[in-house]
Amino acid sequence: MGEIKTSSVLLINVESKKNDMLKKVKRHWQLYFVILLPLVYIIVFHYIPMYGVQIAFKNYVPTKGIFGSPWVGFKHFETFFKSYQFWRLIKNTVGISFYSLIAGFPVPIILALSLNAVRNQKFKKVVQMTTYAPHFISTVVMVSIIMQLLSPRTGLVNKLLGLVGIGPIDFMGEAKYFKSIYVWSGIWQSMGFNSIIYIAALASIDPSLHEAAIVDGASQLQRIWYIDIPGIMPTATIMLILSMGQIMNVGFEKIYLMQNPLNMSTSDVISTYVYRLGLVNAQYSFSAAVGLFNSVVNLILLVSVNQFARKFGETSLW
Amino acid sequence: MRKSSSIYYSRSDKIFAVVNTIFLLFIFIIVVYPLIYVLSASFSSTQAVMSGRVWLLPVEPTLLGYKAVFNNRSIMTGYANSFYYTVLGTVINVFMTILAAYPLARKSFYGRNLIMGIFTFTMLFSGGLIPTYLLVKQLGLINTRWAMVIPNAMSVWNVIVARTFFSTTIPEELYEAGELDGCSDIGFISKIVIPLSGPIIAVLTLFYAVGHWNSYFQALIYLKDAELFPLQIILRNILIQNETSGEMMRDISEMQRRQGMAELLKYSLIVVASIPVLIMYPFVQKYFVRGVMIGALKG
Numbered sequence: 001m002g003e004i005k006t007s008s009v010l011l012i013n014v015e016s017k018k019n020d021m022l023k024k025v026k027r028h029w030q031l032y033f034v035i036l037l038p039l040v041y042i043i044v045f046h047y048i049p050m051y052g053v054q055i056a057f058k059n060y061v062p063t064k065g066i067f068g069s070p071w072v073g074f075k076h077f078e079t080f081f082k083s084y085q086f087w088r089l090i091k092n093t094v095g096i097s098f099y100s101l102i103a104g105f106p107v108p109i110i111l112a113l114s115l116n117a118v119r120n121q122k123f124k125k126v127v128q129m130t131t132y133a134p135h136f137i138s139t140v141v142m143v144s145i146i147m148q149l150l151s152p153r154t155g156l157v158n159k160l161l162g163l164v165g166i167g168p169i170d171f172m173g174e175a176k177y178f179k180s181i182y183v184w185s186g187i188w189q190s191m192g193f194n195s196i197i198y199i200a201a202l203a204s205i206d207p208s209l210h211e212a213a214i215v216d217g218a219s220q221l222q223r224i225w226y227i228d229i230p231g232i233m234p235t236a237t238i239m240l241i242l243s244m245g246q247i248m249n250v251g252f253e254k255i256y257l258m259q260n261p262l263n264m265s266t267s268d269v270i271s272t273y274v275y276r277l278g279l280v281n282a283q284y285s286f287s288a289a290v291g292l293f294n295s296v297v298n299l300i301l302l303v304s305v306n307q308f309a310r311k312f313g314e315t316s317l318w
Numbered sequence: 319m320r321k322s323s324s325i326y327y328s329r330s331d332k333i334f335a336v337v338n339t340i341f342l343l344f345i346f347i348i349v350v351y352p353l354i355y356v357l358s359a360s361f362s363s364t365q366a367v368m369s370g371r372v373w374l375l376p377v378e379p380t381l382l383g384y385k386a387v388f389n390n391r392s393i394m395t396g397y398a399n400s401f402y403y404t405v406l407g408t409v410i411n412v413f414m415t416i417l418a419a420y421p422l423a424r425k426s427f428y429g430r431n432l433i434m435g436i437f438t439f440t441m442l443f444s445g446g447l448i449p450t451y452l453l454v455k456q457l458g459l460i461n462t463r464w465a466m467v468i469p470n471a472m473s474v475w476n477v478i479v480a481r482t483f484f485s486t487t488i489p490e491e492l493y494e495a496g497e498l499d500g501c502s503d504i505g506f507i508s509k510i511v512i513p514l515s516g517p518i519i520a521v522l523t524l525f526y527a528v529g530h531w532n533s534y535f536q537a538l539i540y541l542k543d544a545e546l547f548p549l550q551i552i553l554r555n556i557l558i559q560n561e562t563s564g565e566m567m568r569d570i571s572e573m574q575r576r577q578g579m580a581e582l583l584k585y586s587l588i589v590v591a592s593i594p595v596l597i598m599y600p601f602v603q604k605y606f607v608r609g610v611m612i613g614a615l616k617g
Contacts, residue, residue: 024428030503031421035433038418041471042437049445049453066452111345114338127342130349132603136595138532140550141588144557145356148584156355159370188349196610220331253535257558271447278448279539291446299443 056289069285076289085273093269096255097247099183105243107191109236112198113224128199131192143257146185147172172258175266182258182267197239198232205231241309245302248294270294360384360585367585383586392544393587396552403548404530407467411526412519414472419480420507425490437474451539465540466530466548476522479612483518484511521609524602528595553591557584 025032056076058069080086111131118124137145149156150171161167171177205227213223252271259267270290278287327335358376359367366377387393421427422434444450450469459465488511496506512519534550541547 021428024426028424028426028428028503031424031427034417034504034507035421038414038472038477039433039436041414042440042474045450045453045469045471046440046444047436049449050443051445052449052452053445055449055452066449114341117334117338118342119335123339123342127346129600129603130346132606133353133599134349136528136532136599137592138534138550138553138595140532140534140553140557141591144553144584144588145352147558148356148359148588149352154368154370156352188352191345192349193606193610196607200611219328220334257554274447275539279451284448284452288446288448291448295443295446302442 053288053292055285056292058285060285060288072285076286077293079286080290080293085268088265089268089270089273092266093248093250093271096179096182096250096269099179100186100250101243101247103183104187104190104194105240107187108194109198109232111191112195112202112232113228115195115199116202116228117220117224128192131195133192134189135193137189139253139257142185142189143254146181146258150181172260173262175263178258178263178266182255186254197235201232201235202228237309241302241305244305245298247301248298356585356588360589383583384590386583387586387590392547392552393549393556393590395545396547396549399547400531400549403463403466404527406463407470407530408523408526410467410471411473411476412522415476415480415522416507416512416515416519418472418477419484420511422477423481423484423488424493426493437477441474447539454540460540461542461546463546466536469540470536473526476525479609480515480518480522483515483612488514517605517608518612520602520605521612524598524605525609531595549591553587556587 052066055066055069057071057073058066059072060066060069115124115128118127134142148154150158152158152168152170152173157171158168161169169177171181209227210223213227218226248270250269250271252275255267255269256272256275259272271294274287274291274294277283277290354374355372358374359372360383361376361379361381362372363378363380364382366372371377418437422430422437424430454460454465454469459468492510493506496510501509532550534548534554537546537548537551541551
C-alpha cells in the first residue's frame with residue numbers, strides 16, 4: 001500500500017512538473033515565435049557548415065554534392081601533415097600570434113595605468129580620444145597607409161631613417177620584417193581601444209584604498225603596484241585566456257593584404273593557405289581539412305587554457 | 319579627480335607625473351603624426367610628396383588628388399554599394415539581434431539555457447570557410463547583393479551584449495506587471511522594451527555599421543561582378559594590388575610620372591574612404607566605450 005502511495009505521489013509530481021513546463025511554454029509562446037528567426041539563422045549558417053565539414057573526410061565532387069561524395073577518411077589530413085608547408089604554416093601562425101600576444105598584451109594595460117595616473121583631465125581625454133581613433137580605420141586603409149609610409153622611395157619612415165643615414169629599406173619586400181610590421185601596426189591601431197576595458201576596471205577600484213594609501217605615505221608608483229595592478233588582474237586574466245584561445249586564429253584580412261611573393265615565407269598562415277587552396281584553386285576537401293584541423297586545435301586550446309585558469313586562479317570564462 | 323589640489327606631492331610623485339606626461343605625449347605623437355601626414359600629403363602637390371618635402375603641413379596645396387578620386391567611376395560605384403550594404407546590413411543585424419536577445423534575457427523563457435548554449439557554441443567552434451562558402455553557393459547567393467548581408471545577419475557576441483543590457487536594465491518585475499495588465503510578450507517588446515533600449519540600439523548600430531563599412535572579406539569571396547563591389551574592394555585593387563608590381567624596375571621617367579599620379583590619388587583615396595567613419599567618430603565615441611563596457615560585464 002505504502003509503496004503505491006509514494007509512487008503515485010511521485011507520478012503526480014512528474015506530471016505537475018510537466019504541466020508546469022507546458023504551461024510556461026504555452027503562456028510565453030510568443031517568445032518562441034520571436035526567437036524563431038535568429039535560431040533558424042544560427043542553424044542554417046553555423047550548424048549546417050559544421051555538418052558540411054564532413055567534406056574534410058571525403059573527396060568532394062561538385063556534381064555529387066557534399067553527401068554523395070565518396071569517403072576517404074583521414075587522407076587529406078595525412079597529406080597536410082606530411083606536406084613541406086605544414087611546419088612553415090604552423091611556425092608562422094603560432095609565431096605571429098605569440099609575437100602579437102607578448103608584445104600587444106601589456107601595452108593597453110600600461111596605457112590604462114598611465115592614463116589613470118594623469119591628474120589633468122583634459123589632457124587625459126585628448127590622449128584617450130586620439131588613441132581610440134585608429135581602431136575605426138578599415139583593414140584595407142590601414143594596410144595601404146602602412147605601405148605608403150614604408151615605401152622605399154617616397155615613404156615617411158625611410159625619409160626619417162635617411163636623416164640618420166640608414167636605408168632606404170624595402171620593408172614590405174623583405175620577409176624578415178613582416179612579423180614586426182604586422183604586430184606593431186596592430187598595436188598602433190588597437191592599443192587605445194583595448195585599453196578601454198582596463199580603464200573601466202581601474203575606475204571601479206574603491207577610491208578609499210587609494211586614500212588610505214596616501215595617508216600611509218605611499219608614493220604614486222607604490223599605489224599603482226599594490227592597488228591598481230591587483231585591481232585589474234581579474235580583467236587581465238580573462239583577456240589573456242581569450243587571446244590564448246585565439247593563438248591559432250590569426251586574422252585573415254590584414255595578413256592577406258600584406259602578403260606578396262617576396263615575404264611569403266614568413267607571411268603564409270593557415271587561414272590564407274585555406275583561402276588560396278580552397279577558394280582560388282578549388283581544392284575544397286583538402287582545404288576544409290586544414291580548416292577543420294585549425295578549428296579543433298583552437299577549441300582544445302581555449303578549453304584547456306580555461307581549465308588551467310580555473311584550477312590555478314579564481315577567474316575563468318566558465 | 320582622486321586627489322584634491324591641497325594634497326602635498328612628494329618629490330618622487332612629481333618626477334613620476336613628469337615622466338608619465340612625457341610618455342603619454344610620446345604615445346599621442348606616434349598615433350597622431352601618421353594620420354596628419356596622410357592628410358597633408360593628400361592636399362600636397364605630387365612633386366612635393368615625391369621629393370619628400372611634406373613633413374607636417376601640406377606643401378604647394380592642391381585638390382588634384384581629390385579631383386582624380388571623384389572623377390573615377392568605379393570609386394563612386396563602390397561608395398554607393400558600400401552605403402547600400404551598410405544600411406541594409408545594419409538594419410537586418412539590429413533587428414535579428416534584438417529578436418534573439420530579448421527572449422534570452424527573460425527568466426520565464428523555458429529552455430533559454432539550451433538555446434543560449436546552441437548560440438554560444440558557435441563562438442567556440444565553426445565549420446570553417448569552405449563549408450560556409452559551399453552552403454552560400456548552394457543557396458544561390460554567390461554574386462548577389464544578398465551575399466553581403468545574409469550570411470552575417472547576426473553576431474552572437476552582440477546578442478550577448480544586448481542580452482546583458484536587457485537583463486540589467488529591465489527588471490523582471492516590469493514583465494510581471496505587464497503580464498498582470500494583460501500585455502502580451504510581443505506587445506511588451508514594442509511598447510516597453512524598444513523605447514527603453516535606445517542606448518543598446520545605438521551601440522549595436524554602430525558596431526554593425528562600422529563592421530559593414532570596413533569589411534572586404536565577404537565581398538572578396540562572394541562577389542565577382544565589379545558593379546557589385548563595395549568600396550573596400552575597389553580600394554584594395556587601387557591601393558594595394560598595383561603596388562606590388564615591381565616598384566623598382568622599368569623606365570625611370572615614365573615610372574616617376576605614373577607613380578606620382580598614383581601616389582597622389584592614393585593619399586586622397588585613403589582620406590575619402592575614411593571620411594564617413596571619421597565624421598561619425600566624435601559623436602559615437604562614447605557609445606562605443608559604453609558598448610565595450612556592457613560586453614565586458616559578462617566577459
